[in-house]
Amino acid sequence: MRYLPKSDAERAAMLREIGASSIDDLFAVIPEEYRLARDLDIPRQMGESEIVEWFRSAAAKYTVRHTSFLGAGVYRHYRPCIIDSLVQRGEFLTSYTPYQAEITQGTLQAIFEFQTMIAELTGMDVANASMYDGSTGAAEAVMMAVRVTGRDGVLVARTVHPEYREVMHTYAQHREAETGDVMREVGYDPDSGRIDLAALEAAVTDQTACVLVQSPNFFGIIEDIPAIADIAHKKGALLVVSIAEAISLGIVRPPVEADIVSMEAQSFGVALCYGGPYCGVIAAKEKYVRQMPGRLVGQTTDRNGYRGFVLTLSTREQHIRREKATSNICTNQALVALMATIFLTVYGKEGIRELAEHNLAKSAYTAQVLAAGPGARLRFTGAPRFHEFVLHTDEDPAAWHHRLHEEKIVGGLELNRWYPELDHATLWCTTEIVPREKIDIAAKQLAAVSVEA
Amino acid sequence: MRYLPKSDAERAAMLREIGASSIDDLFAVIPEEYRLARDLDIPRQMGESEIVEWFRSAAAKYTVRHTSFLGAGVYRHYRPCIIDSLVQRGEFLTSYTPYQAEITQGTLQAIFEFQTMIAELTGMDVANASMYDGSTGAAEAVMMAVRVTGRDGVLVARTVHPEYREVMHTYAQHREAETGDVMREVGYDPDSGRIDLAALEAAVTDQTACVLVQSPNFFGIIEDIPAIADIAHKKGALLVVSIAEAISLGIVRPPVEADIVSMEAQSFGVALCYGGPYCGVIAAKEKYVRQMPGRLVGQTTDRNGYRGFVLTLSTREQHIRREKATSNICTNQALVALMATIFLTVYGKEGIRELAEHNLAKSAYTAQVLAAGPGARLRFTGAPRFHEFVLHTDEDPAAWHHRLHEEKIVGGLELNRWYPELDHATLWCTTEIVPREKIDIAAKQLAAVSVEA
Amino acid sequence: MSNVLTPEASGTAPAGDTRTLGKVRPHQTQNEALVFEKSSPGKKAYRLAQLDVPAVDPGALLGDAVRREPGELPELSEIEIIRHFTRLSTWNYAIDLGMYPLGSCTMKYNPRVNELVARIEGLAEAHPYRPDFLAQGQLDVVDLLQKCLIEITGMDAITMQPAAGAHGEFTGILLTRAWHQSQGDPRRTVIIPDSAHGTNPATAAICGYSVENLKSNAEGGIDLEALARQVNDQTAALMLTNPSTIGVFESQIHKIAEILHANGALLYMDGANMNALCGKTRPGDFGVDVMHLNLHKTFSTPHGGGGPGCGPVACKAFLEPFLPIPVLVKDENGDKHWNYDRPQSVGRVRAFFGNFGMFVRALAYILANGPDGLRQTTEDAVLNANYIRKKLEDVYDLPYNTPSMHEVVFSDRRQLKNGVRTGDIAKRLIDYGFHPYTVSFPLIVHGALMIEPTESESREELDLFVAAMRQIAREVEENPQLVLDAPHSTRVSRLDETTAARKPILRYRKPA
């Protein structure tokens, strides 16, 4: 096997030195009846060219270069090519969690830079080294709020990504089992598309550990964070803000009133890759740092006085605290966090704003031309949005989806799957990479509704 | 401009420190009338995404994934992917010629390994660090032979790649101008497709500096090197063997009787890239090393006794010898030589043979099924060949080329372009990457000759 | 010149060589400040494509929601960024540079073809909400990988959703809980051996179970009697790592399963050590009910300095109804779809379908190996560990002399006499050009040296490692201070972790 650095002669020699007569001696401890006497029933060993060909044809089953207006928590932005050339350096790609600081300063300093950038963008004091993704990050943020407040109740806006909410439910299960329905959802205002503040006010109690909202929310609407914070804080509950589109922070006011921010950083140079790997991250106010889940890198000096970085506050973590740990997370998304760090370094202070503006402009144009079609209108126009919007069409989306596919375009996502009340409503996203001509084609096709409709 | 590491403020500050009032001061030496007062008339500055898009669409103009039976000096073999991941490491990609040995040992040791591998494969004693390509390498090999022998005449087989011969003519021009027709061509045997030994024997004189043949030759035929060597050596001429398909050395006897070997190493993991960059290399008998063109890396030790490598015998080269140098070459094809070195390390002693065998088998099969068609027959069956063959079709190649293109197949190359006597003859190459099904489709289309033909 | 042929002399140390220690020699590395310290206003590394739609006024569109204070991100040019991260990278050790015998982490070779195929545009640019009919290629990848992993583990069903091992544990324990509940028999405790990895108890806890510790027996394995005594009608499951964290196969594994099953409890297997079993034996055959795999260990996906990983969970048929949604199904025309209609599901553990990019890499690895390759890989991994054990057992204390599988665990007992601990030996090992083994884990071994070479090490590299470890043992006798002050050959040495934790500096702040 071409990955194995041994010849049969070397294997034989090593067995001799061990004093084993054959390799089977080393597996003798496995009870006879459980030893596999046959080949595994998996495809035969392939050559590299065959492997590449196999994946090429799998990839080709989807005609690449479709234009897509899908967003909904996963956003296609241009990825500067230096990200890939840097993260593929073996020194980053093939090293482990930086337990041995003397020979992992590269990874450690990069994570420290990542933590700083996330804190700067979110308006929080500190950020961790990453979580699995935005959905598990949100669930961990909620558990963190429960630890901080010693309370159990959790209020989640229905405008939060439906799959994020499902994950939070899964994580809350056992607490539900014990203390009953700990997690409740708060509806949204039908014309602003924002969380219903009155309903929220009514729902928050002194048993509420936290209120969790997403902004921009699942409909692309920017929530009124200051107002929500007031409501939560009045009752001593924490405010957790989940951010699924990190690019929005280039132009949208950061949720400085929040106590914890849980963000999905996929937009920062990470490929869509059919859903992962992405990069969650939790940021918070300084005072909560010892309740944070996940790894943290801190600055220190070595015995000669050189500045250096180390994994720190690990008494929070499973390998020290075991069942008392703040989380069970061990492996995180380090390399993806590095991609995000490079992305943010490429765009920098000015670029992230300019990029966000382009997204805003593209989406505004798309909304305008799509809504101009017969029987089409925008939903939730009562509040500001970033680069996603909800479109209502009198025509059944299935019908125009078909017309768009003919043009190699994937249109907006149907919302009735999660919001039965939003029938014929679709969620559209336009990032900077969608060319105007495709937007116009989409508009033309949408407008080409057959008269009967 | 995003590649420039300066802000305007920094530029201004630096100008101040220099004592210049503006950047124009630094260009004042250029006579007014020659200073460009306008913008260059070239495309506007583009973003990275626009650049990638521009080249993507240019590339897409040729529907990729055509199957090609083209060879003729440029061969498509599978390129193991580690080659690209290794040569893209900045430490290799962005370093210069290893003039400062202390900080270029990586490049130097790799070249030393390249020189060794080429010597091993060609059966020569020594090899240089690379030449531009196989054609210029051949021309330099001829000039080297002229220096070695002090003679002027050069005999080149007509079975040598036509463009290689054109390049040799170009390099010989000035000597022609002085001493008349110094370079003459020797025809080939019509049924073996090998150089006409009798004609060669007749042509070699005691003024012949060298005989240059290619093997496998342009028709894919393996020349009878021992016989040719006898003829050349009898008259004190050197034998120079040019090799355009380096993979052949996995299975074809190396030209050990040659005095100089000039090889194109493109087949060793180098992309076709529409004709370059490739990698020429010159190998020779030890005694001629001081007449070699190009760079040589030698082993030595440093002041602490560590083994190390340096550029050596540079008294042959232009930067020392100036007009008396063995060649004017300076920049060569170092990174491509590194690709070849990695390729040869991947395949190794066994793999290069196995790979060559697969090529032999693929080509034998192709020749058989194509020649089976009506009005088709193989030329030059009188001598062994590697993975190329000449096919004669009664039908005009233009006609079946058209049918093949319909199937996204590019068929054999028409030879009458260089060999008027070989009308309706096409040169076919099948490497290991051409799948059998495509070969069968090509055969089917070729056989589908309209009755009139 | 002859000396260049002995492995010790790779790089050809001359006689009386003073600067080569083991297999490394000092050279220079570039210093590099924090990216923020290299920033200056107006430098740019980006340029956007020309905007082809009308520009907008953010203030007008967003009102109060507009950002007024930009985040303090750095401003650099492209070459500075390339240099910044290239220089940083040169401070890292990595598999690509040498042996990385971190026990329990399976630091094996990460094939480059995996990276290539994971970047094929049709795979890398696929949106997870793309309609299934446009995602058949992606679903083929998921489907084939699932089939392979089910065959390798000998289980009946699998979910690819978990993002890492600990996440897999979480998912697996949720399945256990859901099954018990479905039996109308919710249970309260999970039994975990004291040799277990920290994620096991942490997982049981976040799933709401109380953790019961099980003391290992004299061989560091499961004490059957103790287990039998401990299991009761409140026991939901035993979380077992097999081979154990000391690299020993639980030869009584089937009895363990019997005891649990007899009490209505389940056997959860932490599959972190599957690299010792692949192709040689299957957990599904020896009684495991549910387990997780670490694709970033056994199946060669890169660790990337700490992640991303992928922790699929395989289970027996009776647990299948509880798998997270969605699950992959095939319709009558053979088209593949995601099925969300699973009333008994524990729900989602992650948005979308999991770390698909890691699926691609792991599948590429399996295809590159085939049945014969995977078996040979496992055999070589075990051979390497036993070779190291053999070559070091006379100088380092072997707390358990039960046969080793893919890793061997020593203790620092002998070195402790000279005041040298496993952590010090680890630091000294750095001077010899190796990444240290896993330090102080598992906890059942006081001062553990946990060494997992994996199959990816050549005999030459193993011999260099053995030579270094033996030399260090000698140094501990002759000059312990040398070891206590190690490493001596690195850019930084012995960073102050206490201060780092006492006064945490977790971010850069621009000096006022």
Place this chain on the structure above:
Amino acid sequence: MSNVLTPEASGTAPAGDTRTLGKVRPHQTQNEALVFEKSSPGKKAYRLAQLDVPAVDPGALLGDAVRREPGELPELSEIEIIRHFTRLSTWNYAIDLGMYPLGSCTMKYNPRVNELVARIEGLAEAHPYRPDFLAQGQLDVVDLLQKCLIEITGMDAITMQPAAGAHGEFTGILLTRAWHQSQGDPRRTVIIPDSAHGTNPATAAICGYSVENLKSNAEGGIDLEALARQVNDQTAALMLTNPSTIGVFESQIHKIAEILHANGALLYMDGANMNALCGKTRPGDFGVDVMHLNLHKTFSTPHGGGGPGCGPVACKAFLEPFLPIPVLVKDENGDKHWNYDRPQSVGRVRAFFGNFGMFVRALAYILANGPDGLRQTTEDAVLNANYIRKKLEDVYDLPYNTPSMHEVVFSDRRQLKNGVRTGDIAKRLIDYGFHPYTVSFPLIVHGALMIEPTESESREELDLFVAAMRQIAREVEENPQLVLDAPHSTRVSRLDETTAARKPILRYRKPA
């Protein structure tokens, strides 16, 4: 902490820092033997696809022509190969690691997007004999790049065939020769200033010209009187580098052209230093008849440890008929073709069309810059050189005080007093973390230090370089031996070149 903000302290040297010299600090690098020394029979790093046609018997097919003795290629596994070349790479200095001020070599940043686009399948996998109608995309690249280079140089026509600068010189001089011949006036000599690069005389010689040396004047430039005296009816051309190799623009360039043209001779310009002129002035405007460019200098294609390069030759209309075949033409439908029917052509200088992969990279660079970017690039390159000159002219001898363009040349005159030569200063510079400047060239400056920073260096890096050079000057005064023994921080130091040349070992041989 404040010190981290001063460039000198990048990487934050503590007070009393002993190990940081300039901007580097020692760290360990892995040793690595020759790949042949790591080989052992039976190890494999390859696996071919299954053969889908009948296998053949090579012996039967090839007879005597079959190879009986395989070449002694190494046998390794994939991970060993990755480690071998990764370890080797860590011994190299590179632009990606820091400033590389090799005068005359224009070591500027090599943008990564160039590498990306050069690898787009449709470009990378295109066969040169593909019919033109299938190659329109490739021809678009050639066409646009040619147009840009013609505009940048102010010439009328161009050939992209030459593989490097020296190859371009060869081509350009052949054009000259062909034109003279076409005038029925073949000439015998080429005049070359003593400041010229070695390739110039070497080229003239292989083109069959006798080389006449032209002594530079007191400013290191062309001595007009001397030139006027020397040019005669046998002078084919003057090969001029402008700016000259001492980085000085020939302000009399138009007069030089007049003198030559008045005598029927041509002005050849070596365009190696176009990085000083791009977008600011055009050789075609100031009288140049023919010139070459180095895409691997001015246009950012990577040097790759010595190549590949690309040396296009641009010329005035009267030389166009002599360009190498084929040339790119457009037909009435705007389709592009290669035209081979050029009776007056000098012939081919290379097979196929040149280093196409370099065309792609250079064009990507030009598109990334645009007119404004190219101008700014040139201005920054000249600014950087003058900044260094200003900061060092008080400690290093400036042989000519004519204004510098993109590079500055000092001499070691002052240091020589203490027995230290330019080569020693260069070696010491390595200890400070920089690649040395070009040593002992041009020849008109005794003990030259030829420094070309290019536009790619930030002020921070320049200041570190200046600080290092000034510190070395001090060391030369106070402790010359320190400099004479440099470098002290590298894996190897002061290799024995004499023995290497006297008893050349040019390949590895397996010990018997």
